[in-house]
Amino acid sequence: MSDNTVILEVKDLCKSFDGHEVLKGISTTIRKGDVLALIGPSGCGKSTFLRSLNLLETPTSGHVLFEGTDLTDPSVDINQVREKIGMVFQQFNLFPNMTVRENIMLAPVKLHKMTDVEARKEADELLARIGLSDKADAYPASLSGGQKQRIAIVRSLAMNPDIILFDEPTSALDPEMVGEVLSVMKELATTGMTMVVVTHEMGFAREVANRVMFINDGVIQEENTPQEIFEHPKSPRLRDFLSKVL
Amino acid sequence: MKKLKQRLLCFFAAAGFVLGAAACGNASNEAGETNAAGSATETQATEEAGNEAAGAVLSVDDLPGKRIGVQLGTTGDSYVSDYESDGSGTAVERYNKGADAVQALKQGKIDCVIIDEEPALNFVEQNPGLRVLPEEFTLEDYAFVVGKGNDGLVEAVNAALGELGEEGVLDEIKKNYTGTEEEVGSYLYEKQDVERSNGTLVVGTNAEFPPYEYYENGSITGLDMDIMQAVCDKLGMEMKIEDMAFDSIIPAISTGKVDIGAAGFTVTEERKKNVNFTDTYTTSKQVIIVADAGNAGAKSSFADKLYDNFVKENRYLYLLKGLGSTLVITIFAVMIGIVLGFLIAVVRTSHDRTGGFVILNGICRLYLTIVRGTPVMIQLLIIYYVIFQSVNVGKTLVAIIAFGLNSAAYVAEIVRSGIMAVDIGQFEAGRSLGLNYKQTMSAIVLPQAIKNILPALCNEFISLLKETSISGYIGLMDLTKGGDIIRSITYEAFLPLIVVAVVYLLMVMGLSRGVSVLERRLRNNER
Ligand SMILES: Nc1ncnc2c1ncn2[C@@H]1O[C@H](COP(=O)(O)OP(=O)(O)O)[C@@H](O)[C@H]1O
Ligand SMILES: [Mg+2]
Numbered sequence: 001m002s003d004n005t006v007i008l009e010v011k012d013l014c015k016s017f018d019g020h021e022v023l024k025g026i027s028t029t030i031r032k033g034d035v036l037a038l039i040g041p042s043g044c045g046k047s048t049f050l051r052s053l054n055l056l057e058t059p060t061s062g063h064v065l066f067e068g069t070d071l072t073d074p075s076v077d078i079n080q081v082r083e084k085i086g087m088v089f090q091q092f093n094l095f096p097n098m099t100v101r102e103n104i105m106l107a108p109v110k111l112h113k114m115t116d117v118e119a120r121k122e123a124d125e126l127l128a129r130i131g132l133s134d135k136a137d138a139y140p141a142s143l144s145g146g147q148k149q150r151i152a153i154v155r156s157l158a159m160n161p162d163i164i165l166f167d168e169p170t171s172a173l174d175p176e177m178v179g180e181v182l183s184v185m186k187e188l189a190t191t192g193m194t195m196v197v198v199t200h201e202m203g204f205a206r207e208v209a210n211r212v213m214f215i216n217d218g219v220i221q222e223e224n225t226p227q228e229i230f231e232h233p234k235s236p237r238l239r240d241f242l243s244k245v246l
Numbered sequence: 247m248k249k250l251k252q253r254l255l256c257f258f259a260a261a262g263f264v265l266g267a268a269a270c271g272n273a274s275n276e277a278g279e280t281n282a283a284g285s286a287t288e289t290q291a292t293e294e295a296g297n298e299a300a301g302a303v304l305s306v307d308d309l310p311g312k313r314i315g316v317q318l319g320t321t322g323d324s325y326v327s328d329y330e331s332d333g334s335g336t337a338v339e340r341y342n343k344g345a346d347a348v349q350a351l352k353q354g355k356i357d358c359v360i361i362d363e364e365p366a367l368n369f370v371e372q373n374p375g376l377r378v379l380p381e382e383f384t385l386e387d388y389a390f391v392v393g394k395g396n397d398g399l400v401e402a403v404n405a406a407l408g409e410l411g412e413e414g415v416l417d418e419i420k421k422n423y424t425g426t427e428e429e430v431g432s433y434l435y436e437k438q439d440v441e442r443s444n445g446t447l448v449v450g451t452n453a454e455f456p457p458y459e460y461y462e463n464g465s466i467t468g469l470d471m472d473i474m475q476a477v478c479d480k481l482g483m484e485m486k487i488e489d490m491a492f493d494s495i496i497p498a499i500s501t502g503k504v505d506i507g508a509a510g511f512t513v514t515e516e517r518k519k520n521v522n523f524t525d526t527y528t529t530s531k532q533v534i535i536v537a538d539a540g541n542a543g544a545k546s547s548f549a550d551k552l553y554d555n556f557v558k559e560n561r562y563l564y565l566l567k568g569l570g571s572t573l574v575i576t577i578f579a580v581m582i583g584i585v586l587g588f589l590i591a592v593v594r595t596s597h598d599r600t601g602g603f604v605i606l607n608g609i610c611r612l613y614l615t616i617v618r619g620t621p622v623m624i625q626l627l628i629i630y631y632v633i634f635q636s637v638n639v640g641k642t643l644v645a646i647i648a649f650g651l652n653s654a655a656y657v658a659e660i661v662r663s664g665i666m667a668v669d670i671g672q673f674e675a676g677r678s679l680g681l682n683y684k685q686t687m688s689a690i691v692l693p694q695a696i697k698n699i700l701p702a703l704c705n706e707f708i709s710l711l712k713e714t715s716i717s718g719y720i721g722l723m724d725l726t727k728g729g730d731i732i733r734s735i736t737y738e739a740f741l742p743l744i745v746v747a748v749v750y751l752l753m754v755m756g757l758s759r760g761v762s763v764l765e766r767r768l769r770n771n772e773r
Contacts, residue, residue, distance in 0.1 A: 079681070079682045082679070110681060
């Protein structure tokens with residue numbers, strides 16, 4: 001599934017909040033086409049790790065290299081890098097004062113990636129792809145959670161990113177809507193999109209991810225293929241965790 | 247409590263009536279009676295308090311123990327102050343203008359008014375039921391007032407006064423205003439056609455002191471003004487009149503805002519400490535005005551009152567012009583408030599979120615603390631008398647700046663709370679798409695913040711509209727001051743005040759309606 005192009009390289013990443021050390025040195029490499037599932041108990045630092053990858057959280061120490069550029073270098077234009085790193089939030093974070101189409105068009109037009117006409121065409125194609133063409137002129141408040149999250153996903157797609165970060169994309173959804181969001185993500189994975197997904201959906205991790213990373217106590221406790229993680233968990237912590245969530 | 251209710255009822259009955267009268271443009275007799283009934287209740291309510299100080303004032307000897315009304319900062323004020331501490335329970339009520347003191351006397355709130363003779367005669371003539379006691383309170387000399395150290399101007403004015411005296415011009419002017427019945431109005435001093443190459447003389451006055459200085463047909467005239475004009479003609483100077491509160495004139499001279507004070511200033515030792523006096527140009531006395539026992543006052547019909555207050559000599563123009571200033575000040579102040587308020591709010595929230603703008607944020611906080619911690623009136627006075635002390639800028643501009651700066655502080659905090667109320671996720675979503683801080687703020691956060699705060703912002707501007715009513719303190723004729731000028735001409739409190747109140751009320755009600763329509767629209771959006 002993955003070729004050898006390195007998209008993200010994380011070197012000894014540490015992050016503390018007011019002296020409270022959340023990440024205690026994490027290193028990993030994410031290659032093109034990887035679908036990396038991040039699992040771990042609540043509060044173990046999954047979100048903090050994910051948000052460090054596009055510098056929404058500033059690492060206390062360590063390095064994050066995106067396609068060779070060290071994001072922790074203050075001279076790097078982080079805005080330019082973020083254009084290439086999509087992000088999908090647990091709470092969707094659609095812009096409530098804009099229509100669905102405007103949500104999707106905003107960044108490409110503002111950042112001069114597309115003309116107004118191109119962006120509109122792109123938005124409509126993306127909406128057609130997820131079967132929500134009829135919602136183009138609706139405001140987010142009128143949509144279901146599942147619809148909002150699918151739109152949030154295509155909003156990040158509109159910038160044509162090299163990688164998309166997902167922070168528990170289905171955790172805020174009613175159970176009957178989880179499936180529609182996961183299937184959009186699955187489809188994305190099959191097109192070869194590089195993805196890092198913080199999730200509690202073990203079925204998704206097992207089926208779609210090619211790597212699963214178990215974080216605990218601010219370190220990577222275990223990292224392996226889904227098969228190994230779920231069939232042959234090595235550390236007692238992981239076993240304990242899996243026994244609770246499966 | 248009951249009294250308050252009663253008054254409120256009266257107020258609304260009267261306000262409602264004025265609205266009605268304005269609508270049909272025709273005051274009926276019945277309506278006149280409604281009004282009379284209204285003021286009767288008012289008088290009753292105040293008389294309860296009034297009966298304690300027994301005995302009428304019939305001479306100077308009766309003054310101890312009485313309630314005496316004076317105009318703030320006049321010589322009457324300083325003389326009467328001696329009574330205050332004599333242990334006889336004398337109460338001195340100080341009013342901003344003579345007309346207000348007379349009004350209080352009519353309503354029985356005070357026992358007498360001590361004021362300069364000429365205005366006193368004027369008041370009495372306009373108010374049947376009042377009279378001036380034959381025995382004067384004191385005799386006094388009037389002179390013009392010049393700043394300490396400005397001896398050149400004192401000498402020049404004295405020389406001019408000397409010449410005018412010899413030529414007889416001074417006497418003619420005095421007769422024209424304070425002479426016998428035949429003499430009054432017989433001589434109009436004509437501004438001379440001379441070269442005015444010696445600059446401008448800024449004359450500070452308080453045009454609510456007839457016949458020395460007062461408004462007539464929209465401009466300021468009077469004995470002092472004519473003499474000042476004659477002096478300017480002698481000196482070859484332009485004359486510029488600045489109308490302001492009486493007790494502001496000497497401070498204005500001290501700070502250089504005004505060159506010379508011409509407002510019936512009595513020469514006193516106290517004042518000599520702060521200013522220089524020119525030669526005396528006329529003498530007057532302080533007299534005592536009292537109300538006749540059983541004074542009811544001659545009742546003129548409501549229609550007459552309407553005519554007197556608004557139609558006669560086109561007096562409604564004072565209100566109209568004033569309304570114009572009020573609107574201009576409010577609108578431009580709102581603009582300054584919005585622009586500056588947003589900038590401050592953005593600096594403050596940027597600092598809170600990113601830690602940047604340390605110095606700018608400090609300045610903003612200091613600004614907010616000062617502006618929100620002091621009364622807007624003091625700010626207005628400081629900006630006029632201190633900051634623009636030596637700079638010659640229009641008063642309207644000063645008011646716009648003062649109210650704009652004041653409003654900005656409140657707008658800033660409203661906007662800041664609006665920005666803070668926008669979910670941080672919105673900000674993060676914008677940043678994660680690659681928008682920079684500014685783009686995220688302007689395209690995503692601010693539009694949502696504005697929507698949240700629009701009602702609060704509109705309410706801020708409604709209060710701003712009402713706050714501009716203190717513009718009169720720098721002598722600017724806004725709506726309130728326009729009503730005050732009418733009051734000082736007609737000696738009638740009720741109608742001008744009520745009409746001014748109704749005009750404010752109508753504007754505020756219109757704006758409030760606009761706000762609620764806007765709120766509904768915004769709520770319907772996003773569905
Ligand atoms: N902005 C922050 N300030 C202080 N502490 C934080 C902040 N964000 C996260 N934390 C703390 O860091 C720890 C890890 O949080 P998080 O990364 O959200 O965990 P997870 O996503 O795995 O549930 C938690 O203890 C949390 O309280
Ligand atoms: Mg989390």
